[in-house]
Amino acid sequence: MGRMPPAKRPARPPAPFTPLDFQLVLLRRMADHNQDLVEDARHALGASVADMREANRRWQAMRHAPRSRGAVSRYRSILGDPEPVADRRIGDLSCEAYLWPVPLWPDLRFEVLVAPNGVAWNEWLVRAPGAAGPELRTLDDLRPWSCTVDEAARAFAPARPLEGTAPTRWGLRFAGADGTGVRRECVAEFTWGLLQRVAVTDSRDG
Template sequence: MVPVPSARTPGSPSGPSGPFTPLDFQLVLLRRMADHNPGPVEDARHELGVSLARMREANKRWQATVRSPRSRPARSRYRSVLGEPESRARRRIGDLDCEASRWRLPLWPDLRFEILTAPDGTVWNEWLVRAPDAGPPVLRTVEDLTPWSCTVGEAARAFAPARPLEGTAPTRWGLALVAPDVRGVRHEVVAEFTWGLLQRTAPGPRTGAGGPPPG
């Protein structure tokens, strides 16, 4: 279980008709994570001091807003809830230019919520990434792949070459990778991520390939 830092958000909780707050947005992220890994989510919910009903209501309100035909563009929606980004930077991915906007979320002080926006305002990606001033996790063995321990990019770099897998929802990603255990035995593993954060691992097509890792 991953310890959850103190993350209480100032101000009174919003109700079904009140403003949608940064706390509510954190509950939206937690609600989707609960599908794969309810343990850390329950710990985080208790640390935030909110009920299960409040988390469900926040997710319901967010989904209704996203699916509404009158919904504002995704970038404007995030700014209306989270405020101005902590940072903005131009980024080039392949042949495409985009803007990376990042926000701080109290529940994950070492991470930032990032969106990648195309020049026409379309949001390409929405996920959690490591904060620039936070040290990266130590990822050497399959035992290091614990819930909430790393982001998609960190796992892919640590156990390259990792193969991306199609997620079961827009906020989910998967990686097929090979990682040694503490004895040096290699295992094929499927790592599952929600909002860019590792939730769980499962055995891949073959496990216990045997022998020490190459190199």
């Protein structure tokens, strides 16, 4: 009589996806433009490069799973209950704004805008209600991570939105004075709603 094969141990359930993991996902996208800032933030979180890669892998798997949750349910399971839901009107669209704090940026909130049909159509970082935004007078004030999309658009109106080069990215085209007072045409790039870089698109001699 042969030996009985050893009983298989039950597979461990996957570790929960935490607010720390979500912050690493945000940083993973921003590393394309500002590696130094991302490195400092990653060290502040006590996470390794491998941790960041793994968090991003799991995030992508969650988003593309056959039975993926809706955006609000997914963020609620990761970040907990949102702050009080606010009604928001953007043009002709009425929607609900769900806000969650993000410890890396205490003055910001992660916002999910949900249309009346329950579909989330925007997910990005915004200034926290009541928090003072930056003073944006010249292009020199537009430093990486200094402002959000809507803050830059208001400060340098009229600004024209541009399609992002990848998911979670946005662009703005506008004109503003540089440090010498010369008005320049620019394109600003944002990841998850936070400014990453500004490129001057005109020429002083043009």
